[in-house]
Amino acid sequence: MIIIIKLLIGLFFVVLGSCYIYAPHIVSKFNRWVRDNIATDRLLILRRRRTGLFLIVLGVVLLIFLFK
Numbered sequence: 001m002i003i004i005i006k007l008l009i010g011l012f013f014v015v016l017g018s019c020y021i022y023a024p025h026i027v028s029k030f031n032r033w034v035r036d037n038i039a040t041d042r043l044l045i046l047r048r049r050r051t052g053l054f055l056i057v058l059g060v061v062l063l064i065f066l067f068k
Contacts, residue, residue, distance in 0.1 A: 006066040013059030020052030 019026045027048075 003066060006062060010059045010062035010066060013055045013062065015059075017052045017055030017057075017059060020048050020055060024048055 016027075019030075
């Protein structure tokens with residue numbers, strides 16, 4: 001059960017990071033829904049590459065720990 005949770009969390013962060021880098025319009029739609037909890041428009045506009053890279057690295061690290 002823990003393995004499935006780690007896998008889903010890791011994949012979530014990889015997909016979210018990829019969306020920040022390659023499809024910011026998807027993030028802005030998601031951002032509209034959870035504006036106060038996840039991100040702000042300022043974060044999306046000014047730091048989308050840095051945030052996207054961080055989320056991808058976080059997801060990959062979680063996936064690596066899953067398979068060790």
